[in-house]
């Protein structure tokens with residue numbers, strides 16, 4: 321675990337003799353509001369290249385909102401506003417002249433609730449990102465197979481790729497959505513509780529994929545499953561907040577340290593299941 | 597455990613059971629009421645069809661197949677009459693109206709749903725519904741007195757510059773009182789209803805699905821084209837059919853504007869043409885006995901045409917959107 325990570329103070333802690341690494345994605349002093357209701361306050365978090373960052377925290381503390389701030393989905397909600405910066409490879413994605421669509425193409429997202437395209441077949445769903453972003457790529461068949469395999473869905477659907485994507489079970493739909501977001505080869509992949517609707521074996525397949533992808537893609541995953549966070553992530557950030565207090569990062573560090581020797585008693589309580 | 601199961605005598609697996617519902621009294625009353633309402637629609641439709649058929653029978657019997665081939669309308673005098681020309685005119689005007697109205701309606705609906713600022717949203721929605729309620733007579737008068745004179749230039753320009761498209765070519769440089777003007781006025785009349793229904797349908801698209809398209813790096817237009825419009829397709833076809841139904845049956849505006857003649861022409865910019873509904877409105881008051889039967893026969897043809905258009909549209913929608921049934 322020799323990766324540079326951000327502590328809750330926001331300063332980079334490098335291993336003694338390594339050159340400082342520019343984070344792929346970095347949130348700087350991010351705040352978020354829905355109308356007058358502040359959801360997030362002063363969030364600093366840096367995601368180093370090709371690491372898996374887990375975000376944990378009680379329901380309603382703003383984890384999904386944070387992910388949506390990262391790829392500019394937050395602004396689609398009427399009345400939503402934000403503060404701070406989000407840097408992708410050092411460039412502010414909210415900067416002037418930056419198109420949201422190109423940011424979202426680089427920062428893919430798997431939503432908390434599965435949302436396949438009901439009017440498209442399974443195959444079309446996987447390829448939909450290419451069509452939407454106008455990307456040309458040879459060998460669509462190979463890509464479909466590869467993405468569906470990585471999402472752990474290929475064996476179940478390989479004989480019915482022409483069937484509508486909406487006709488799958490909830491867990492299958494979620495894996496289809498994962499395959500869909502892999503097809504455009506994002507630099508960063510945001511996953512909002514991707515396994516909450518999955519059975520243990522699909523979950524294992526997705527976790528393998530996350531580990532596998534972790535060598536090429538920077539991944540941020542929200543999860544309520546502490547074991548999952550411990551298994552797959554390099555860095556864990558613990559968010560805390562509720563209806564009255566905007567969400568902040570209580571503690572952030574290498575996953576092994578955060579789970580074995582948390583600095584903040586609230587982190588320990590949460591991990592032990594004493595609240596949240 | 598497994599082997600014990602395998603060795604045990606195999607009991608036949610149980611038969612499938614019938615499923616019963618035991619409704620409450622309230623449920624039963626409600627069910628009766630709504631069933632009655634549904635049937636009454638069918639009964640009215642049946643009564644109209646029967647009435648039309650009975651009243652049209654003498655005329656249809658006299659005219660025989662000439663009813664569909666003759667280009668004249670003189671049932672009380674020479675006794676020669678047929679709907680060939682007015683039927684063609686009806687279809688021409690209605691299609692013209694639909695072609696003009698559909699893009700405008702779709703654009704308006706998309707603007708209101710996807711682009712309009714929140715303040716405008718309510719106002720525009722209300723305005724569209726208000727427009728839909730304006731009587732067609734008003735549209736007709738406005739078309740006759742204002743639009744027609746002002747469209748002469750447009751018609752001439754179309755004829756001069758786009759005349760190579762057959763329907764815009766003209767034999768005589770006389771414009772006005774044409775099917776083109778009628779089509780335009782009818783288009784304006786059906787824009788509100790198509791817009792209103794389309795907007796409603798598109799606003800039902802799940803936000804999460806649209807967000808998925810944007811999150812994949814799609815532009816707003818890409819999302820609309822690849823996700824929203826396919827989602828709303830059957831609803832848009834339905835809205836168009838509603839509009840087409842209105843256009844086919846539109847009477848007053850056409851009766852006011854068009855100078856009837858009984859020829860089939862594709863030259864929509866020239867004066868002349870006709871429509872079944874316009875014909876009935878124009879001729880019914882002065883018609884004799886034979887004339888009335890003939891007009892009812894024309895009405896029956898319009899009735900059948902509308903039913904056919906709607907049925908075909910339903911079939912098209914069902915064929916083309918199998919996935920909708922699963923998801924919605």
Ligand SMILES: Nc1ncnc2c1ncn2[C@@H]1O[C@H](COP(=O)(O)OP(=O)(O)OP(=O)(O)O)[C@@H](O)[C@H]1O
Pocket residue numbers: 354359378379380381382383384385386397432562563
């Ligand atoms: N579209 C919205 N409009 C207004 N408030 C919202 C909206 N979406 C979320 N919120 C509020 O923002 C807060 C944070 O929500 P968020 O979805 O980010 O929580 P979360 O940490 O992802 O929770 P969970 O673990 O249950 O998914 C909640 O209090 C919620 O009520």
Ligand SMILES: [Mg+2]
Pocket residue numbers: 383384385432512
């Ligand atoms: Mg959430």
